[in-house]
Amino acid sequence: MSGPLTAAGDGRAGETRGAGDADRPASLLPALRAIAGRAGDAILGVYGGDHHARAKADASPVTLADELADRLIVAALRELTPAVPVVSEETVETSGPAARGSRRFWLVDPLDGTREFLKRNGEFTVNIALVVDGRPVAGVVHIPVLDEMFAGALGAGATLQRAGGAPAAIACRPAPADGLVVMTSRSHADNAALDVFLRDWPVKERQVAGSSLKFCRIAQGVADLYPRLGPTSEWDTAAGHAVLEAAGGSVRTLDGKPLAYGKAGLLNPHFLARGA
Secondary structure, three states: OOOOOOOOOOOOOOOOOOOOEOOEHHHHHHHHHHHHHHHHHHHHHHHOOOOOOEEOOOOOEEOHHHHHHHHHHHHHHHHHOOOOOEEEHHHHHHHHHHHOOOOEEEEEEEEEOHHHHHHOOOOOEEEEEEEEOOEEEEEEEEEOOOOEEEEEEOOOEEEEEEOOOOOEEEOOOOOOOOOEEEEEEOOOOOHHHHHHHHOOOOEEEEEEEOOOHHHHHHHOOOOOEEEEOOOEEHHHHHHHHHHHHHOOOEEEEOOOOEOOOOOHHHEEOOEEEEOO
């Protein structure tokens, strides 16, 4: 279980209000780990009970767990960096305009993979990212069921922390000689389009996963590619993008440009996430 935001350090205990600086993204990681950990605990408090999902305006599901985690994260980020706007999936109707015209803003998906949460398969995450000048410069992806915490920041590398232990450095691997491991979406894959896209790649295996886990497995060095040939929103990708880039990988649109943030509508084009 996570502790309060009082103690500085490298674990899930974070920094107090005023510590860290949005212009020094690596300094924010201890606080972000703590915030994500608390949100994960709130989600797990709901996970075993009746979920009572309802449909949002876009027909995607939302649960009490989404809403509890959202309120916790948004309040904590506003305390941590009062001058930086927070854009969250669950409040995007009111918070979305904050991203436009702002050099820095937070992007939050308090429960990425609500469908996986409803299926109780454990493949859901808490995503928090800081965007500066259109680029995700710091991010954490927390997997509550596994108690795994991925984190990364521009210029500071990426880490994986398991079960409250010390964060350990992770990095993307070079392309294996025996072929690539490709990550695909559990709930949103277009397999016909994926077959066409991958026909010229030396693919050894495809692995299916939900939420931002796909970015993290590449950052961890156990997979190599994640082509996304379907719709995503910026809050779906920013935290995993930050971790992957900090680990030595990249996320680019299909025409080779870096995937950027703060776009009109906060929608992403198709993209390719890859390792070293």
